[in-house]
Every structure is written in structure tokens, then in C-alpha cells.
Amino acid sequence: MNEIQKNISLQEYNTMNLAVFCSKYLEIENENEFINHLESITNNEDILFLGGGSNILFTKDFEGLVVKNNIKGKDTIRETDEWVELKVGSGEVWHDLVMYCVRRNWGGLENLSLIPGTVGAAPIQNIGAYGVEVKDVLTQVEAIEMETGKKLLFDNKACDFGYRDSVFKRELKGKVFITSITLRLTKTNHNTNINYGAIQKVIQLDYNNVISIENISNAVISIRQSKLPDPRQIGNCGSFFKNPIISASLFESLKNDFPTLPSYPVIGNSSIKIPAGWLIEQCGWKGKTIDKRYGVHQQQALVLVNYGKSTGSEIKTLAMDIQKSVFDKFKVEIIPEVNII
Ligand SMILES: Cc1cc2nc3c(=O)[nH]c(=O)nc-3n(C[C@H](O)[C@H](O)[C@H](O)COP(=O)(O)OP(=O)(O)OC[C@H]3O[C@@H](n4cnc5c(N)ncnc54)[C@H](O)[C@@H]3O)c2cc1C
Incomplete structure (x- = not known):
């Protein structure tokens, strides 16, 4: 069984590549190990569960216990001629899971190819890309309640999924x-x-116009590789902000002032989603670099980047400046998608 370690660097565990430390660190290989450690885990005032660190901005060292999740395993638990139900350990790498399914021609995850991070974090912000969200195929989440150590089961409805949102994020x-x-x-x-x-x-x-699980996955991978920075080369967390969802009346008045404002309908209600990246770009932030160390990505205004020597608090300040200028120009609030710690 792994033991708690002290003063561990988290630089290689966050895709922003920030040089931060945590005071205590524990790697968990399976569910029993987590339960056996529960008392020593909950003894800590501050606990952070860590997957791939691709949706976290560390603004300082973490003065508490980081629990790094390595729980693996993929089990087919039910199957018919039409579908398969697959239970997956939360520490599996998300993209490896997608490739596992694509190789077997199992459909549902192909549009979510190449999203970084772990399987367990996927339901937390209901990961989504290219018109698909994990909620579309998820039937159950299994979790351990920290206060009691009890195993809890959440069906799809109990997860209360929304756009980049779920009960686990709230x-x-x-x-x-x-x-x-x-x-x-x-x-x-x-x-x-x-x-x-x-x-x-x-x-x-x-x-050649052949629509297959494999071809869609390959298409998604090549599109993503052409437009998103690879965190192994440039530190980033993907989209830093969520796309704002606004009322139809606010959209109409904005459209009057900014006729080229793009929009997407929100299925199920009359609200309109507008791209945060467009708003940020209109405020002149795209490609802006501060001190050659950090800034806004050249091709993606929604992606904040660390060129190597930045701190999380500098990136947070940049994010707040962006938020303010978008609000000043459009009276629309953009909210971070990333967990700021
Ligand atoms: C280049 C790039 C592209 C991206 N593209 C997309 C995209 O297209 N769509 C999208 O939705 N996201 C995208 N993301 C964001 C990110 O990949 C996802 O949010 C991913 O699910 C985060 O997984 P993670 O394991 O890295 O989570 P972490 O960053 O480690 O954690 C995220 C949050 O979940 C909590 N957490 C993690 N594991 C557990 C657990 N087992 N139990 C309870 N809480 C837990 C953490 O405490 C934290 O609050 C992108 C990120 C990058 C860097």
C-alpha cells in the first residue's frame, strides 16, 4: 500500500506546467486502498483529488493532501448484440479508454477523442466536444462518500448534468x-x-465520406491537433472559460450592436450560447503575450497558456482582466471552466 509522502512537486501533474508543491501526497491504486486510507485522508483539512491535472489552475502551493488517482480497470458488465455496458476505473486515462472503444467499433465516445485527463473527472464537468457530452452515454457513477466511507451509486439523472456541470462540481x-x-x-x-x-x-x-466510429475519431483527433496547443509543448488547460448562455432578448440587443456575433441554440430552452472565444478575441486578447512567459494562445482566444516560467496567480490575474474587459464591452459575464485553486 502506498504511503503519504511529503513536499512533492506537482509540476508534472498539471497540464499548465506550473511549478507548485503540495505538503502531502498520496497515490491511490484501487478502491480498497482509498478506504483503508480514509481516516488519514479525512484527517487533513484540505484535500484535493487529482486526476490528470488538466482542468486545474494552481495559484500557489497546495497546503494539504493531494490524492492522486491511479484506479485502473475496464470490465464489460452487460452486453447484448446491440450494446455493451463497460465499467471503467476512474484513474484510467480518458483518451486510452476512447481508443479501446474505437478499436472494438463501440460507438459513443469517438467525438470525445483526445480530451486529456482521467475517466473519473469526465462526469465532474460533463466533458464535451463536437456535439457530444459524456452524459449521453453514461449510466452510472460509483463514488465513496468522504464523511462515511460508504459507497454511493449515481444514475445518469442523479448526476444532474448540465453544460460543463454536474452535481459533483457543485x-x-x-x-x-x-x-x-x-x-x-x-x-x-x-x-x-x-x-x-x-x-x-x-x-x-x-x-471518402465513409462515416464510421474510427473515421470520426480520427477526424476529431486531426482537428484537435491542428487547433489546440499540446500541453506537453505549451502549458494549458484547454478552454479556460465556459461559453456564456444568455437570454434571447440579451442576444437580440447584442446582435444589434455586434452583427457578426456567432450563436448556437441551447437544446431544450430558448437561451442562446455564444462563444467566449469570440468575445475575448473582439476585446483584442487573442495572441497577447505578457513578458514572453504567458498569455492567450495565438490561434485560440479561449486558451490561456504558460510558456514555461509563469505562475498560476499571474494567469489568474490575466483571466480576471479578460473577464473584466469582456464584461465592459458586452455586459456578458464569462465564467472559468477551470478549477482555480
Ligand atoms: C488541451 C486540452 C483540451 C481540453 N479539451 C476539453 C474538451 O474538449 N472538453 C472538455 O470538456 N474538457 C476539455 N479539457 C479539460 C479537461 O481535459 C477535462 O475537464 C478533464 O475531464 C479533466 O480531467 P483530469 O483528470 O485532468 O481532472 P483534474 O484536472 O485532475 O481535476 C479536475 C477536477 O475534478 C476533481 N477530480 C478529479 N478526479 C476526481 C475523482 N476521482 N473524484 C472526485 N473528484 C475528482 C478535481 O479535484 C478537480 O476539481 C481540455 C484540457 C486540455 C488541457
């Missing part, structure tokens, strides 16, 4: 440790989604 934040998720994936009659023009174009040009 009421249950820090109160439960997710140990596995279960997904229902198609074996035939795949419910593919190529509504995004960019995917359609790649499928058409590179794959």
Missing part, C-alpha cells in the same frame, strides 16, 4: 471520490454525430 464537490463510471456504448446502429462542419469536411476529404 453540491458534492470534495465530498465524494469517484471510483468508477459505467458507460453504455453501441455495437451496431451507431448514433453518430457529425453535425460539426469541421468533422464533415475531414470525413469527406480524407475518408
Whole structure:
């Protein structure tokens, strides 16, 4: 069983590549190990569960216990000719899971290819890309309640998913440790989604218009590689802000003042989603570099980057300056998607 270590660098455990330390650090290999350590874990005032560190901005050293999740395992728990139900350990790497399913021609995760991080973090902000969210295929989340050590089961409804949101990001934040998720994936009659023009174009040009799980996954990977910075080369957390969802009336008045403002309907209600990246770009931030150390990515205004020697608090200040200038110009609040610690 792993023991708690002291004063550990978290630089290689956060994709922003920030040079921060934590005072205590524990790696968890399986559920029993977590339960056996529960008392010593909860003895700490501050606890941080850490997956791949791809959605966290550390603004300072973490004065508490970091619990790094390495729980592995993929088990087919039910199967018919049409679908398969797969239970996956929360410490598995998300993209490895996607590739595992794509290789078997199991449908559902292909649009979520190449999202960094672990399986256990996927339901927390209901990861999504190219018209698909993890909620579309998730049937169950298993977690351990910190206060009691009890195992809790959440069906899809109990997760209360929203856009980059769930009960785990709100009421249950820090109160439960997710140990596995279960997904229902198609074996035939795949419910593919190529509504995004960019995917359609790649499928058409590179794959002779053949829509398959593998081709969609490959298309998503090549689109992502062409437009998003690789955290192994430039520190980043992906999209720093969520796309704001505004009322139809506010949208109409903004559209009057800014006729080129793009928009997407929100399924199920009359609100409108507008791209935070566009708002940020209109405020002149795209490509802005501060002191050659950090800034806003050249191609993606939504992505804040650390070129190597920045601190998390500098990046937080930059994010706040961006928020303010977007509000001053558009009267729209943009909210960070990233967990700021
Ligand atoms: C280049 C890049 C591209 C990205 N693209 C996308 C995208 O397209 N769509 C998208 O939705 N996201 C995207 N992200 C964000 C990120 O990859 C996801 O949010 C991912 O799910 C985070 O996983 P993680 O394991 O790194 O979580 P971490 O950053 O380690 O943790 C995130 C939060 O979850 C909590 N947590 C982690 N594991 C557990 C657990 N087992 N139990 C309880 N709490 C836990 C942490 O305490 C923290 O609050 C991108 C990030 C990068 C760097």
C-alpha cells in the first residue's frame, strides 16, 4: 500500500506546467486502498483529488493532501448484440479508454477523442466536444462518500448534468471520490454525430465520406491537433472559460450592436450560447503575450497558456482582466471552466 509522502512537486501533474508543491501526497491504486486510507485522508483539512491535472489552475502551493488517482480497470458488465455496458476505473486515462472503444467499433465516445485527463473527472464537468457530452452515454457513477466511507451509486439523472456541470462540481464537490463510471456504448446502429462542419469536411476529404466510429475519431483527433496547443509543448488547460448562455432578448440587443456575433441554440430552452472565444478575441486578447512567459494562445482566444516560467496567480490575474474587459464591452459575464485553486 502506498504511503503519504511529503513536499512533492506537482509540476508534472498539471497540464499548465506550473511549478507548485503540495505538503502531502498520496497515490491511490484501487478502491480498497482509498478506504483503508480514509481516516488519514479525512484527517487533513484540505484535500484535493487529482486526476490528470488538466482542468486545474494552481495559484500557489497546495497546503494539504493531494490524492492522486491511479484506479485502473475496464470490465464489460452487460452486453447484448446491440450494446455493451463497460465499467471503467476512474484513474484510467480518458483518451486510452476512447481508443479501446474505437478499436472494438463501440460507438459513443469517438467525438470525445483526445480530451486529456482521467475517466473519473469526465462526469465532474460533463466533458464535451463536437456535439457530444459524456452524459449521453453514461449510466452510472460509483463514488465513496468522504464523511462515511460508504459507497454511493449515481444514475445518469442523479448526476444532474448540465453544460460543463454536474452535481459533483457543485453540491458534492470534495465530498465524494469517484471510483468508477459505467458507460453504455453501441455495437451496431451507431448514433453518430457529425453535425460539426469541421468533422464533415475531414470525413469527406480524407475518408471518402465513409462515416464510421474510427473515421470520426480520427477526424476529431486531426482537428484537435491542428487547433489546440499540446500541453506537453505549451502549458494549458484547454478552454479556460465556459461559453456564456444568455437570454434571447440579451442576444437580440447584442446582435444589434455586434452583427457578426456567432450563436448556437441551447437544446431544450430558448437561451442562446455564444462563444467566449469570440468575445475575448473582439476585446483584442487573442495572441497577447505578457513578458514572453504567458498569455492567450495565438490561434485560440479561449486558451490561456504558460510558456514555461509563469505562475498560476499571474494567469489568474490575466483571466480576471479578460473577464473584466469582456464584461465592459458586452455586459456578458464569462465564467472559468477551470478549477482555480
Ligand atoms: C488541451 C486540452 C483540451 C481540453 N479539451 C476539453 C474538451 O474538449 N472538453 C472538455 O470538456 N474538457 C476539455 N479539457 C479539460 C479537461 O481535459 C477535462 O475537464 C478533464 O475531464 C479533466 O480531467 P483530469 O483528470 O485532468 O481532472 P483534474 O484536472 O485532475 O481535476 C479536475 C477536477 O475534478 C476533481 N477530480 C478529479 N478526479 C476526481 C475523482 N476521482 N473524484 C472526485 N473528484 C475528482 C478535481 O479535484 C478537480 O476539481 C481540455 C484540457 C486540455 C488541457
